[in-house]
Amino acid sequence: MARSNRQPSRERTSRTTVYETLRQKVLTLELPPGAALSENELAASLGVSRTPVRESLILLSQEGLVQVFPQVGSFVSRVDPAKVADAQFIREAVELASLEDLPADLAPDLVQDLRANLEEQRRPDLGLEEFFALDEAFHQGLLRLSGHGNAWATVVAAKGHLDRARRLGLYENASPARFAAQHAEIFDAVLGGNAASARTAMRTHLRAVFDDVERIRARSPELFATNSQTVPVRRNVVVWE
Amino acid sequence: MARSNRQPSRERTSRTTVYETLRQKVLTLELPPGAALSENELAASLGVSRTPVRESLILLSQEGLVQVFPQVGSFVSRVDPAKVADAQFIREAVELASLEDLPADLAPDLVQDLRANLEEQRRPDLGLEEFFALDEAFHQGLLRLSGHGNAWATVVAAKGHLDRARRLGLYENASPARFAAQHAEIFDAVLGGNAASARTAMRTHLRAVFDDVERIRARSPELFATNSQTVPVRRNVVVWE
DNA sequence: CTATCAGTACTGGTATACAAGCAGCGGTCG
DNA sequence: CGACCGCTGCTTGTATACCAGTACTGATAG
Incomplete structure (x- = not known):
């Protein structure tokens, strides 16, 4: 061997x-x-x-x-809409709560990282996977601003189903630009110390993808779990050689 | 077929x-x-x-x-104070957010379960482990009221370190009565539809144990992780027989 | 033709064998 | 005396053998 x-x-x-x-x-x-x-x-x-x-x-x-x-x-x-909703709820709860813990003076290096990240997001030739990586880093960076960067790991563990739904949505309309703009809006509110509008912008942003799930489900139902108990099916083992 | x-x-x-x-x-x-x-x-x-x-x-x-x-x-x-804080943050974010999603009319059977649970918590001869079980069920039950019962699994996964700190605290002062009273307070506020006081009571409750961690740490430092890099040490294998 | 029932090839679950690395002990050599 | 070095016994990591259970296949009986 x-x-x-x-x-x-x-x-x-x-x-x-x-x-x-x-x-x-x-x-x-x-x-x-x-x-x-x-x-x-x-x-x-x-x-x-x-x-x-x-x-x-x-x-x-x-x-x-x-x-x-x-x-x-x-x-x-299969993508379980119930689990997508759970992940959405948890993510929203955690990210909104972190906005409440933002310190008066933000760490300059973290702010700089976020700024550079947003700049990258504006690149016109950005691939989808590149955008996802930047998106992940952006949201974790926001958590870091309030000292809760480690909570991101928990969010990541919970949002597997959500992420797949997000990808399904982006593969269809493929317009990361809209999300990039929302990111910038959140960031500006955070920098300006406007907690209320930061919350609003964050909530709007996080729910944008979530609202698409039903539409995607109608188009590609085979990727989603049925409400009934999921049934394992052994595929036919037909091998030609 | x-x-x-x-x-x-x-x-x-x-x-x-x-x-x-x-x-x-x-x-x-x-x-x-x-x-x-x-x-x-x-x-x-x-x-x-x-x-x-x-x-x-x-x-x-x-x-x-x-x-x-x-x-x-x-x-x-070893219990990592940083992870305890992370779990505390996540738990607080999720449980407080769920209070915002409470429906106008609560599911009667869930309410009944919670009421019975609280009744049990008042038993004077309650053991610590029994109390912990009731405590878990109570908090998950509250999440269920707002339709987010599944989010409890994520909280559970994140709060291992927090739970151990809680037990350390309870093993010392051993007064679950205080927490039982806080549970009742939260429940009453939920039933009365008073969202603001429910939030306050929940936050007070969740932070009660958390504030004890440092005290416990001073008394039993060997159970906690040092801030420096944890070093694995192979114990001496000396067996007499 | 249909229904039934073994055959069989696959699945994951478990037990076991072997490989590679770390730490302490103790003898050995400089 | 002291630094070194292999031996020994442990550790987890990986590979493999075997087991019980499942589902498709196809022959066979009605």
């Missing part, structure tokens, strides 16, 4: 790379909702054994991004 | 029981912060193989309750 580059020195284990790879593929919809994930197939394609793959799937399962049915199969979770 | 309502027949796996057992022992401080967790020892004592134990430790590690150092060992995380 070909032995891959062995370098498990510290913290960089096979499991972490497999986990990050799979998580990214799920969030970017490269692995679409409903896709079957075979531990054996993933292990073979990633060049590792079942163990790290399996442990990654367990982690993703705890995040709600993957569903594991014993003796049946593992599947990318 | 009607597809049979397939429910995950074997949700009860070794891993889930091991995970729940370990998590409970960590939260109740039966496994105190800093304790060494050997996968082999745990497997032997629980009567299973390393696999489910290991997978449980990975899950607990993702929750921040356990730290795993490759090739060194696994340890129960």
Whole structure:
């Protein structure tokens, strides 16, 4: 067997790379909702054994991004509108609350980072994935302003379903410019110390994508969970060679 | 053909029981912060193989309750004051936000549950663990009133460090009566439709334990993480028999 | 033709074997 | 005496073997 580059020195284990790879593929919809994930197939394609793959799937399962049915199969979770709503509620609660804790004088370096971030968002040739990365950094940066940057990890863990819905929405109308403008509006209100309008702008912004979910659902229902209990279906194993 | 309502027949796996057992022992401080967790020892004592134990430790590690150092060992995380603060912030944000979403007419059955819960909390011979269980149910019940019951799972995942600090505090003064009274106060304000006083009462309540953390830390510093980088130390393996 | 029922190939769950790294002990050599 | 260095026993990481359960397939009986 070909032995891959062995370098498990510290913290960089096979499991972490497999986990990050799979998580990214799920969030970017490269692995679409409903896709079957075979531990054996993933292990073979990633060049590792079942163990790290399996442990990654367990982690993703705890995040709600993957569903594991014993003796049946593992599947990318369909986007659950209820979970999208939950994530929306949590995110709004946390981000709005952080605006209340903004200090009188903001940390200059954090402000500078946010400014540069907004500048990047205005680039006309921005790709969607680039915009998502900037968006993530922007919102985490806002949390940092009030000293609650670590809370972002919790928000991230909860908003997997929301993120996939967001991507579905952006893949359709593909207009990050509108969100970039909203970001700038929030930022200006924060800089001006106008807490009330910052709250309003933030709430408007966070609900913009959320309101699109039903529209997307009507167009691509197969990506969403049915209200009834999700049913695992083993796909036909028809291989031509 | 009607597809049979397939429910995950074997949700009860070794891993889930091991995970729940370990998590409970960590939260109740039966496994105190800093304790060494050997996968082999745990497997032997629980009567299973390393696999489910290991997978449980990975899950607990993702929750921040356990730290795993490759090739060194696994340890129960020391209570991190920063994470306690993060959990406090998130919990306060979510629970206060839910109060804003309370419907005009509350669901009668949920109200009845909460009323019975509060009645239980008044029992004079209530044990600490019983009180904790009631406390959890009460707060989740409040979230349910506003239709955000599922958000509790996210709060639970984030508040592991906070819970351990709470237990440390309660083990000392052991007066759940004060918290029970605060619960009743919140509930009365909710029933009366007085959103403002409900918010105030909730905030006061949630911060009561939090303010005790520093006092506890002064008395039992070994249970808390040092601000400097935590250093894993392999304990001496001296066994007399 | 239809219904039934084994066969079978797959699934994830668990147990086990082996690999690689860290720390302390104690002998050895300068 | 002191620095070094391999031995030893532990740790977690990974690979693999085996198990129980499930669903599709296809032959077979009615």
